[in-house]
Amino acid sequence: MAAVKQLAGQTLWYGMSNVAARLLNSLILPLLSYLLVSNAQMVQQGSVTLIYSYFALLNVIFTYGMETAYFRFCSREKERQKDFFNTAFGSLLFSTIILCLLLYALRVPVERFVELEGHTEYISLTALILFFDTIQTIPFALLRQEQKPRKYAFIKVFGIVVNIIMVTFFVVILPKLANHYPDSIWSWLVNSFTVVSFVLIANLIQSIFVFLMLFNEWKQFTFKIDKALWKKMFAYSSPMIIIGLAGMVNEVIDRQMLVKLIPNTKEYAMRIQAIYSQNYKLSIIITLFVTAFRMAAEPFFFSRSQDKNAPELYARVMKWFVITVCLAFLTTALFLDDVWKYYMGAPYRVGLFVVPILLIANVFSGIYYNLSIWYKITDRMRVGIYITLFGAAITFAGNYLFIPKYEMLASAWTTLICYASMVVVCYISGQKYYPVPYPIKRILTYLTVIISLYLLHKGIITYVFPDSNALIRLASGIILFISFLFLVLRLERNELKAMPVIGKFLK
Numbered sequence: 141m142a143a144v145k146q147l148a149g150q151t152l153w154y155g156m157s158n159v160a161a162r163l164l165n166s167l168i169l170p171l172l173s174y175l176l177v178s179n180a181q182m183v184q185q186g187s188v189t190l191i192y193s194y195f196a197l198l199n200v201i202f203t204y205g206m207e208t209a210y211f212r213f214c215s216r217e218k219e220r221q222k223d224f225f226n227t228a229f230g231s232l233l234f235s236t237i238i239l240c241l242l243l244y245a246l247r248v249p250v251e252r253f254v255e256l257e258g259h260t261e262y263i264s265l266t267a268l269i270l271f272f273d274t275i276q277t278i279p280f281a282l283l284r285q286e287q288k289p290r291k292y293a294f295i296k297v298f299g300i301v302v303n304i305i306m307v308t309f310f311v312v313i314l315p316k317l318a319n320h321y322p323d324s325i326w327s328w329l330v331n332s333f334t335v336v337s338f339v340l341i342a343n344l345i346q347s348i349f350v351f352l353m354l355f356n357e358w359k360q361f362t363f364k365i366d367k368a369l370w371k372k373m374f375a376y377s378s379p380m381i382i383i384g385l386a387g388m389v390n391e392v393i394d395r396q397m398l399v400k401l402i403p404n405t406k407e408y409a410m411r412i413q414a415i416y417s418q419n420y421k422l423s424i425i426i427t428l429f430v431t432a433f434r435m436a437a438e439p440f441f442f443s444r445s446q447d448k449n450a451p452e453l454y455a456r457v458m459k460w461f462v463i464t465v466c467l468a469f470l471t472t473a474l475f476l477d478d479v480w481k482y483y484m485g486a487p488y489r490v491g492l493f494v495v496p497i498l499l500i501a502n503v504f505s506g507i508y509y510n511l512s513i514w515y516k517i518t519d520r521m522r523v524g525i526y527i528t529l530f531g532a533a534i535t536f537a538g539n540y541l542f543i544p545k546y547e548m549l550a551s552a553w554t555t556l557i558c559y560a561s562m563v564v565v566c567y568i569s570g571q572k573y574y575p576v577p578y579p580i581k582r583i584l585t586y587l588t589v590i591i592s593l594y595l596l597h598k599g600i601i602t603y604v605f606p607d608s609n610a611l612i613r614l615a616s617g618i619i620l621f622i623s624f625l626f627l628v629l630r631l632e633r634n635e636l637k638a639m640p641v642i643g644k645f646l647k
Contacts, residue, residue, distance in 0.1 A: 171304075173418055173485035175311060176335065179411060182487065186410035187336045189417035190399060191262060193392035194254055195270070200388050202239055202274040205380020206232055207281045208516065209373040214285055221285070223366055227373060229278040229358065230365040236274045243267045255399055255406065265340040272347035279357035299350040306342030311335060379521035386528035390535050390558050391505075394551035397536075401543040416548040418484045419491040422476070423502045426468040430506035451576040458510045458576075462583050463628055465503045466590045470624055473499055473594045474617030477601075478610045494552035496594060501552070503587070504559035511566040514574035523569055531562040582631065589627060593620045 176185045210228045214221050243250065247263035256262055283292040317326035333341070351358075395413050402409040472480055473496050481489050515524040538554030570576065600616045629636065 170418075170421070170483050171307065172311065172335070172339070173488050175485075177485050177487050179407065181335075182411045182414050183407050184335045186399070186414035186417075187256060187262075188339050189414055190254065190395060190410070191256070191266065191336070191340070193395040193417075195266070196388045196392045197385065198243075198266075198270055199273065200381065200384035202236055202270055203232065203277050203384075204235070204374075205377030205384060206373065207277050208380055209377035210278060210281050211285065212376060212516070213369075213373060222360075223364075223369060224373070225278060225282060225360065226362055227365050227370050228281075229275070229361045230363065231370055231374070232277060233275055233361075236271055240267045240271045243270070254396075255410075259334070259336070261337060262340060265337065265344060269340065269344050269347050272344070272351045275358070276347070276351055276354060279354040282357050282360075295350055295353045298353060299346045302349050303342050303346035306345050307339060310338035310342055314338075376519070376521070379525055382525045383521065383528045386525070386532040389532040390528075390555070390562075393532075393535055394539050394555065397539040397543055398548065398551060401540065402547055403544050412547055415488050415491040416494065416551060418488040419495050419548075420498055422472060422480050422483060422492075422495045423499050426465050426472070426499060426502040426506065430465065430502065430509065451574070454510075454513065455577045455579060458507070459579050459582060461510055462503075462507065462586055463632070465506050466586050466624070469499050469503055469590050470593065470621050473590075474597050474621055475614065478613050478617075491548055494548055497552040497556050500591070501556040501559050504556070504563050507583075508559055508563045508566055511563060511570055514566075514570040514576065518574050520573060523573070527562055527566050527569070530565060531558045534558040534561055585631075586628075589624060593624060596620065 172185055172188065176182060206228045210224055213224045217224075244264060244267050247260045247267075250263050251258075251260050280292065280295075283289075283295075314326055315330055317324070318330040321327065395417055398413040398416060399406070399409045402412055476492060476495055480495075481492055512524060512527075515521060535554055535558050538557060539551055542550030542554070567578070597616050597620055601613050605612050
């Protein structure tokens with residue numbers, strides 16, 4: 141239990157910061173959704189979300205799994221951590237310079253491919269952001285390896301604050317200054333740059349500030365790259381390129397396919413993609429925990445992999461992880477119509493019907509990440525490649541076949557089917573190579589109950605009280621949420637008694 145408490149504590153710190161950094165647009169887009177409400181403005185919103193979806197794919201290529209390799213090798217030979225840091229950081233520094241120069245040189249054809257004709261400046265800004273974001277990877281990994289979640293969280297939060305301030309200035313304050321002073325530099329800036337450019341410039345400023353705040357970490361780097369060590373680290377990390385790309389395909393390719401496959405005008409498709417992306421962000425509570433958990437879990441799982449009780453520990457972590465994401469699902473789904481819809485502007489709320497589907501999909505995504513640790517600690521990365529490619533094939537096929545008819549609904553259901561299928565395949569293969577006694581019946585019980593509670597809630601407010609007001613809907617959600625808490629209390633009472641705060645009320 142002590143190990144689980146340690147992981148939970150670190151996850152809490154990472155949860156305060158990391159999601160907002162990795163999914164920065166999930167914080168910025170609500171602001172933009174209230175400002176960009178006309179059809180033309182929604183197209184600009186669609187451009188922002190589209191660019192960030194490509195960011196996710198490019199980040200995988202630029203980092204090529206070197207962060208995971210750093211954790212893996214540090215867990216094996218702790219006395220050589222300095223060598224691992226120099227080799228990993230030096231490798232990313234060199235490759236990032238090359239890739240950024242290549243991206244800049246090909247900015248015109250890239251701009252055309254991503255459906256952003258006439259805006260090569262977007263690609264140039266993207267290259268600069270990717271440079272600073274990538275070379276931050278190993279310094280941040282060093283903080284995680286040294287178990288300094290508070291410093292990690294502080295730097296991340298500081299960067300987020302800088303970004304929000306910059307976006308607010310560029311998008312809200314600057315136009316007012318331009319109107320008040322029509323012959324000033326403010327007016328020139330507004331006329332020279334689009335909203336998309338301003339969002340990217342704000343992100344670039346944030347990335348530079350964060351890099352500077354990591355000075356104490358990256359200043360440790362010396363140009364002593366061990367070539368033999370690099371070959372070993374790259375041999376381990378290189379499969380992560382395929383795994384990462386396939387994983388990102390499952391997460392973001394639907395946005396790009398919506399733009400390309402909807403049989404209508406480009407402007408219409410971009411608006412649908414903007415609506416879908418904005419509603420996707422309503423899974424932020426689940427995403428918050430899953431992403432924070434990833435940051436804490438990877439070094440934690442590797443450090444415990446040699447313990448004889450590791451499988452039992454992993455099983456316990458999985459159970460409490462599932463309970464947490466189930467609570468996150470109910471927190472969002474039961475109060476979607478009266479609380480969470482205000483996360484975005486009114487024109488984007490027409491897509492609320494996809495949110496419950498995407499919430500469950502993200503629950504399965506988190507479960508899959510938990511399960512996938514087996515092929516990382518057993519060095520069977522090839523199996524991980526097969527599983528993620530299997531998921532990517534489902535994503536491509538589902539979106540390609542059904543987007544032309546069902547648009548964003550097709551993307552939502554495809555995402556759910558993809559992650560659910562990957563969970564099943566990963567569990568079956570994992571039990572063969574690295575058996576973990578997961579409490580399957582208990583996990584399935586929780587998943588079945590939350591779906592049933594949501595459907596019951598929809599039935600109550602749709603058929604029992606069809607003309608219900610917000611108070612009735614909120615009361616229904618609160619009662620059903622508390623019902624799930626009582627179920628967890630009943631089934632997990634013995635373990636809850638051992639917890640430091642909750643246990644005092646159960647003894």
